[in-house]
Amino acid sequence: MGMYDLIIRNGNIVTSDEIIQGDIAISKGKIKEISRGTNLNAKALREINAEDQHILPGLIDTHVHFNEPGRTEWEGVETGSRSLAAGGVTTYFDMPLNSTPPTINKENLELKRACTEEKSIVNFRFWGGLVPENIEDIKELHENGVIGFKAFMSPSGIADFNHVDDITIFKGMNEIASIGSLLAVHAESTIICDQLAEEKQRQNSTSAKDFADSRPIISEIEAVRRIISYAEATGCKLHVVHASSRKVVEIINEAKQKGLDITVETCPHYLSLTLKDLEEKGGVAKCCPPLRDDQEVDQLWEAIANGEIDVIASDHSPAPADMKTVVDGDYFVAWGGISGAQSTLNIMLTEGHFNRQLSLERIVELTSTNPAKLFGLYPQKGVISVNSDADLVMVDLNESFELKKEDLFYRHKHSPYIGKEFKGKVTTTIVNGQVVFENGNITSVEKVEK
Numbered sequence: 001m002g003m004y005d006l007i008i009r010n011g012n013i014v015t016s017d018e019i020i021q022g023d024i025a026i027s028k029g030k031i032k033e034i035s036r037g038t039n040l041n042a043k044a045l046r047e048i049n050a051e052d053q054h055i056l057p058g059l060i061d062t063h064v065h066f067n068e069p070g071r072t073e074w075e076g077v078e079t080g081s082r083s084l085a086a087g088g089v090t091t092y093f094d095m096p097l098n099s100t101p102p103t104i105n106k107e108n109l110e111l112k113r114a115c116t117e118e119k120s121i122v123n124f125r126f127w128g129g130l131v132p133e134n135i136e137d138i139k140e141l142h143e144n145g146v147i148g149f150k151a152f153m154s155p156s157g158i159a160d161f162n163h164v165d166d167i168t169i170f171k172g173m174n175e176i177a178s179i180g181s182l183l184a185v186h187a188e189s190t191i192i193c194d195q196l197a198e199e200k201q202r203q204n205s206t207s208a209k210d211f212a213d214s215r216p217i218i219s220e221i222e223a224v225r226r227i228i229s230y231a232e233a234t235g236c237k238l239h240v241v242h243a244s245s246r247k248v249v250e251i252i253n254e255a256k257q258k259g260l261d262i263t264v265e266t267c268p269h270y271l272s273l274t275l276k277d278l279e280e281k282g283g284v285a286k287c288c289p290p291l292r293d294d295q296e297v298d299q300l301w302e303a304i305a306n307g308e309i310d311v312i313a314s315d316h317s318p319a320p321a322d323m324k325t326v327v328d329g330d331y332f333v334a335w336g337g338i339s340g341a342q343s344t345l346n347i348m349l350t351e352g353h354f355n356r357q358l359s360l361e362r363i364v365e366l367t368s369t370n371p372a373k374l375f376g377l378y379p380q381k382g383v384i385s386v387n388s389d390a391d392l393v394m395v396d397l398n399e400s401f402e403l404k405k406e407d408l409f410y411r412h413k414h415s416p417y418i419g420k421e422f423k424g425k426v427t428t429t430i431v432n433g434q435v436v437f438e439n440g441n442i443t444s445v446e447k448v449e450k
């Protein structure tokens with residue numbers, strides 16, 4: 001009879017394939033045994049009764065901006081990773097911008113790695129940046145472990161992270177293809193967005209709708225079509241982040257059908273919020289691309305149901321509340337970025353599972369299994385199986401709650417989801433076999449070694 005570190009008894013174990021009832025035994029950070037239907041005849045230092053709860057692979061949030069080092073007054077690894085733990089996320093990929101210095105060379109990557117290792121309570125990986133100035137640094141970043149590269153096709157809003165011009169895209173994608181890595185793109189057209197914004201501002205038309213109209217869906221479509229041309233020409237693997245419309249998703253699917261290695265992400269805010277929320281809630285709901293309308297939201301859910309979307313990630317891009325404020329009705333000045341890292345699973349359960357009959361298996365696939373497969377972490381992560389990492393989230397689907405400001409672990413406790421009724425509550429989050437979040441509290445502050 002074995003002696004394990006932890007046994008979780010009698011839960012409904014969800015993977016991307018099936019839901020089974022059983023026990024999970026964990027030691028040294030790994031899943032050692034799983035029983036189907038029966039009780040494991042074993043003991044552990046600690047046992048958790050998961051009766052009536054569902055156990056999912058911990059979420060892998062492939063898209064967050066934690067601003068550390070250098071801009072921790074916006075967020076930071078400590079608060080950021082705690083909010084992820086509270087939301088059932090056990091691994092995150094930190095974007096190369098909004099921290100200073102940005103992750104565009106090896107030295108800067110090491111700075112980010114050092115502070116993250118010191119402070120994160122969940123697992124992490126890093127994106128490298130592709131900017132016009134760093135083509136020579138791509139290979140070294142790759143060799144030092146970045147999971148891929150991120151480029152902006154339109155201004156990023158951050159002075160030390162320039163957007164790419166066509167020649168940088170061409171050369172960068174050739175380089176990224178040659179090392180076998182992947183390019184993630186923020187795809188909006190600079191020309192369309194900048195010129196429409198300038199016209200609007202010149203006319204003093206600065207409402208929520210004016211802002212949204214200055215970044216129309218055609219701007220995403222145009223940029224995605226252009227980047228697909230380069231992917232075809234260079235053979236570079238491509239990942240389009242935060243598609244706000246099924247029209248964008250459809251173009252990517254056509255390219256997939258033609259045999260291109262291309263994937264697409266959307267975010268919880270495009271699946272749950274609209275321009276109306278931007279008008280009513282103000283800058284807290286401002287993001288780029290902007291929120292669309294009800295019809296676009298429904299169509300994105302249809303795309304999910306059809307298997308046309310690969311990954312759901314938060315694009316948590318926080319800022320202090322005063323930077324998110326709409327001053328004199330001007331929506332152009334507020335920071336674009338949604339604080340959402342803690343709410344991804346809640347949105348998927350409430351809007352997806354309960355309101356639209358999306359299966360729990362599909363939610364697992366979109367938030368954990370697919371990200372793990374896409375970035376080479378599978379089957380170590382993204383699945384509940386023997387020998388996988390013990391990264392797990394337990395949810396009580398019978399519990400409902402209204403999100404309150406005090407529930408948030410962010411450095412700045414604002415979010416467009418405050419006041420929203422959620423069905424399905426995260427009760428426990430386990431990272432590398434350690435309980436890090438339980439019953440509303442962070443329980444372990446041990447740093448995660450990478």
Ligand SMILES: NC(=O)N[C@H]1NC(=O)NC1=O
Nearest residue numbers: 065156287288317336337
């Ligand atoms: N710089 C940055 O984080 N930008 C993000 N914010 C947002 O709303 N969209 C983005 O790409």
Ligand SMILES: [Zn+2]
Nearest residue numbers: 186241242288
């Ligand atoms: Zn972006």
Ligand SMILES: [Zn+2]
Nearest residue numbers: 063095315317
């Ligand atoms: Zn982002």
